[in-house]
Amino acid sequence: MIEQVLHPRNLERALRQVMVNKGSAGVDGLRTDQMIKYLENHKAELLREIKGNAYLPQPILGVEIPKGGGKTRLLGVPTVVDRLMQQAVSQVIMYRFEKEFSETSYGFRPNRSARQAVQKSKEYIEMGFNYIIDIDLKTFFDEVDHCQLLNLIYRKVKCPITMRLIRKWLRAPMMLKGKLTKRTKGVPQDDRLYP
DSSP states (O other), X not given: OHXXXXXXXHHHHHHHHHHHHOOOOOTTOOXXXXXXHHHHHHHXXXXXXXXXTOOOOOOEEEEEEEEEXXXXXXXXXXXXXXXXXXHHHHHHHHHHXXXXXXXTOOTTOTTOOHHHHHHXXXXXXXXXXXXXXXXXXXXXXXXXXXXXXXXXXXXXXXXXXHHHHHHHHHHOOEEETXXXXXXXXXXXXXXXXXX
């Protein structure tokens, strides 16, 4: 599987997606508009590190944003290099999981959007259905158990190198207000999801 992840076409597609998504710079300060130049100088080394199990993700930049009512939400901003590699892995493994989702599930799915969910809801109302359910689990992303998640992923992804990459990303520490914090659960919500 790692060959598919590191295939030039997959990496190029991942780079385009990271550039389109934009997002803030991570702890290293590298911006998405600097990625092409960075890869010109470091791509071979990056691929060698990944294949040799020497790749280490950088810490995730923790940023608190106002949520309303005086509360804040913690966002995690990986470096653009880590986002590139995460996107490359996601593009390869997502279709292994996609067939298990309900046809009526629209959240965080390829080729699905909130606009499509609203359109489908309108269709259901026109058909005479009385209820539309929108579920948001409070603090879900903060509570994800790493071991359970890795076990679920392993059922579909048997590649040891790919699994090690995912484990390293899950365990990458978070830098919040200049201090590194170890993470043993949760997956960071990144700034591309919020305006």
